Amino acid sequence: MQLDTNQNNISFSAVTLxxxxxxSVIRPNDVVIDATCGNGNDTIFLTEAVGNGGKVYGFxxxxxxxxxxxxxxxxxxxxxxxxxxxxxxxxxxxxxxxxYHGKIRCIMFNLGYLPGGDKHxxxxxSSTLEALQQSLQLLDVGGLISICAYRGHDGGEEEEKAxxxxxxxxxxxxxxxxxxxxxxxxxxxxxLYCIQKL
Amino acid sequence: MQLDTNQNNISFSAVTLxxxxxxSVIRPNDVVIDATCGNGNDTIFLTEAVGNGGKVYGFxxxxxxxxxxxxxxxxxxxxxxxxxxxxxxxxxxxxxxxxYHGKIRCIMFNLGYLPGGDKHxxxxxSSTLEALQQSLQLLDVGGLISICAYRGHDGGEEEEKAxxxxxxxxxxxxxxxxxxxxxxxxxxxxxLYCIQKL
Numbered sequence: 001m002q003l004d005t006n007q008n009n010i011s012f013s014a015v016t017l018x019x020x021x022x023x024s025v026i027r028p029n030d031v032v033i034d035a036t037c038g039n040g041n042d043t044i045f046l047t048e049a050v051g052n053g054g055k056v057y058g059f060x061x062x063x064x065x066x067x068x069x070x071x072x073x074x075x076x077x078x079x080x081x082x083x084x085x086x087x088x089x090x091x092x093x094x095x096x097x098x099x100y101h102g103k104i105r106c107i108m109f110n111l112g113y114l115p116g117g118d119k120h121x122x123x124x125x126s127s128t129l130e131a132l133q134q135s136l137q138l139l140d141v142g143g144l145i146s147i148c149a150y151r152g153h154d155g156g157e158e159e160e161k162a163x164x165x166x167x168x169x170x171x172x173x174x175x176x177x178x179x180x181x182x183x184x185x186x187x188x189x190x191x192l193y194c195i196q197k198l
Numbered sequence: 199m200q201l202d203t204n205q206n207n208i209s210f211s212a213v214t215l216x217x218x219x220x221x222s223v224i225r226p227n228d229v230v231i232d233a234t235c236g237n238g239n240d241t242i243f244l245t246e247a248v249g250n251g252g253k254v255y256g257f258x259x260x261x262x263x264x265x266x267x268x269x270x271x272x273x274x275x276x277x278x279x280x281x282x283x284x285x286x287x288x289x290x291x292x293x294x295x296x297x298y299h300g301k302i303r304c305i306m307f308n309l310g311y312l313p314g315g316d317k318h319x320x321x322x323x324s325s326t327l328e329a330l331q332q333s334l335q336l337l338d339v340g341g342l343i344s345i346c347a348y349r350g351h352d353g354g355e356e357e358e359k360a361x362x363x364x365x366x367x368x369x370x371x372x373x374x375x376x377x378x379x380x381x382x383x384x385x386x387x388x389x390l391y392c393i394q395k396l
Binding site: 009010011012013017020021024025141142164167168169170171172175176177178179180181182183184185186194196198 | 207208209210211215218219222223339340362365366367368369370373374375376377378379380381382383384391392394396
């Protein structure tokens with residue numbers, strides 16, 4: 001599968017690189033999860049990546065996020081492959097049918113607050129780590145968990161460090177854990193963590 | 199352009215990720231550089247990426263590396279798009295025709311020693327940094343310099359830190375500088391640095 005290169009030059013950001021990594025593992029007809037729908041950008045990316053025969057589960061705890069994602073998918077006629085759930089991502093293990101456990105090809109997290117929404121309603125380390133733990137059980141061999149972590153808001157740096165600690169403690173025999181960050185003069189740019197199951 | 203996914207599951211390493219990043223910027227018919235031919239793996243990747251209408255310049259200071267690369271390219275009938283130069287990469291600015299200056303789409307560095315060769319013959323910070331400086335002048339807008347830096351051999355850590363310092367001092371208005379590293383229990387795995395020209 002191929003990254004959308006309609007724009008001749010893609011500027012590498014945590015989000016575009018998460019799509020690049022995910023594109024290299026997602027195949028047509030895969031089942032994947034957007035753990036944080038937000039405004040639907042990752043949900044659309046995932047839905048296009050898995051194609052008509054695939055399936056995307058999308059989670060968000062905010063009504064307006066689910067509505068925005070529904071609207072964004074509808075505008076692109078992509079609703080039929082998606083199931084949007086107004087739930088916290090730390091309930092994903094019980095919400096995803098057990099027949100898919102161990103077979104989810106990609107799980108994307110985009111942490112922090114909803115762009116354009118209430119900046120005080122943020123993802124929190126405790127539920128993020130619980131959702132990551134559940135994600136490990138859901139993930140396919142060769143599959144990928146990507147986490148965009150933001151450092152610029154209150155609590156962001158704490159959450160990013162919690163994600164880094166989680167990733168750094170996973171056994172190398174079972175997982176590649178990769179940190180990708182901008183290093184020139186951009187301390188508040190988001191950091192991308194990826195967990196690849198071996 | 200698309201990453202080679204003949205293998206169903208790619209294990210993310212500094213080298214496979216450098217190919218993934220490069221694949222997202224290289225277009226058919228581009229002119230690119232392999233700054234460290236080694237055994238020819240990156241040269242082959244680049245030659246296939248630019249296609250029949252493209253051009254690859256390959257540098258190495260070791261006879262056996264140029265010979266190995268020539269042989270590897272020949273086996274795949276890829277010699278016609280390549281020009282192999284038995285020169286240090288810190289001479290690239292004078293060796294690449296001036297009509298290509300500012301138009302090179304990708305420049306790949308794979309530092310350290312030649313796998314299977316003399317482990318004492320290693321790339322050194324002074325010539326690596328000079329070659330990186332020249333690479334900035336050669337690079338196209340939207341183009342990419344990738345550097346795989348190894349920490350496991352004598353002098354490796356010093357060179358990796360020199361590359362990190364070089365990247366971290368480039369102005370954010372003109373470059374995205376990105377560090378990608380394994381963070382779980384793998385301190386000696388190579389680190390990937392990427393410089394994207396904006």
